[in-house]
Amino acid sequence: MYGLIWLTDLRNKLGRIELLIMLTSALCHDLDHPGYNNVYQINAQTDLALRYNDISPLENHHCAVAFGILAKPECNILKNLTTEQYKHIRGGMIKCILATDMARHNEILNKFKVMQPVFDFTNKDHKELMKIMVKVSDISNEARPMAVAEPWLDCLLQEFFNQSDTEKLKGLPVTPFMDRDKVSKPSSQTNFIQFVLLPLFTELTKLFPCLEVKAFIHRFSSFIESCLSKSQQEDNRGFITTNSSAGKS
Numbered sequence: 001m002y003g004l005i006w007l008t009d010l011r012n013k014l015g016r017i018e019l020l021i022m023l024t025s026a027l028c029h030d031l032d033h034p035g036y037n038n039v040y041q042i043n044a045q046t047d048l049a050l051r052y053n054d055i056s057p058l059e060n061h062h063c064a065v066a067f068g069i070l071a072k073p074e075c076n077i078l079k080n081l082t083t084e085q086y087k088h089i090r091g092g093m094i095k096c097i098l099a100t101d102m103a104r105h106n107e108i109l110n111k112f113k114v115m116q117p118v119f120d121f122t123n124k125d126h127k128e129l130m131k132i133m134v135k136v137s138d139i140s141n142e143a144r145p146m147a148v149a150e151p152w153l154d155c156l157l158q159e160f161f162n163q164s165d166t167e168k169l170k171g172l173p174v175t176p177f178m179d180r181d182k183v184s185k186p187s188s189q190t191n192f193i194q195f196v197l198l199p200l201f202t203e204l205t206k207l208f209p210c211l212e213v214k215a216f217i218h219r220f221s222s223f224i225e226s227c228l229s230k231s232q233q234e235d236n237r238g239f240i241t242t243n244s245s246a247g248k249s
């Protein structure tokens with residue numbers, strides 16, 4: 001989120017309170033995540049699903065935990081604000097964190113698409129952008145350099161497989177995109193990139209064309225780096241072979 005705010009120059013387009021809402025939401029949006037998604041929570045009738053009546057149980061929980069932390073005097077970064085400012089920030093954070101429920105992905109993206117052609121940073125209704133920014137920060141692991149992205153992806157797949165294993169064990173419906181017998185790393189990622197990430201990035205880059213070039217250069221430079229390091233390894237191997245054969249002769 002911090003990087004996105006800089007890349008898109010949002011510091012000069014939104015107010016400081018909006019920036020605070022986005023940064024704090026991004027930081028808190030997955031607090032106390034149990035590693036099992038909403039579908040599991042609902043099917044397994046967990047305490048969270050019962051508490052939140054099956055409505056975005058996880059995101060409601062992350063948000064409640066965030067405000068529980070903020071209520072502690074030693075953690076309350078909002079304590080010097082006015083009641084009005086606090087209410088505004090709380091309302092904004094609740095909207096942004098609840099927007100990270102992937103079941104609402106299309107609803108939120110479609111709303112943003114509609115306002116795209118007439119987007120106005122000063123229009124109150126166009127604060128939808130803040131949700132999009134939090135969502136992009138949440139799911140854009142794949143936009144980072146491969147060396148950073150891949151270990152996180154491995155953790156995500158481990159989390160998926162753990163959930164589907166538990167679903168099988170408990171006789172619950174098995175979430176297909178988490179099933180180790182049905183998905184692989186490439187199949188999972190090509191689908192996610194094609195159907196979720198690209199449509200989201202496409203909309204955001206219409207508003208911030210600078211992202212397209214920067215993201216491309218970033219990806220391209222890491223691709224070049226990996227090619228270079230591969231060719232260097234090959235060179236090194238060649239060097240060792242030449243040397244050892246020279247030694248033999």
Ligand SMILES: Nc1nc2c(ncn2[C@@H]2O[C@H](COP(=O)(O)O)[C@@H](O)[C@H]2O)c(=O)[nH]1
Nearest residue numbers: 030102138139140141142153156188189192
């Ligand atoms: N197959 C992939 N799914 C991904 C990836 N990045 C995110 N996601 C999905 O989004 C949710 C985000 O919700 P969260 O509450 O867990 O943050 C996550 O669970 C995945 O379902 C990805 O790179 N590949």
Ligand SMILES: [Zn+2]
Nearest residue numbers: 029030058100
């Ligand atoms: Zn989440």
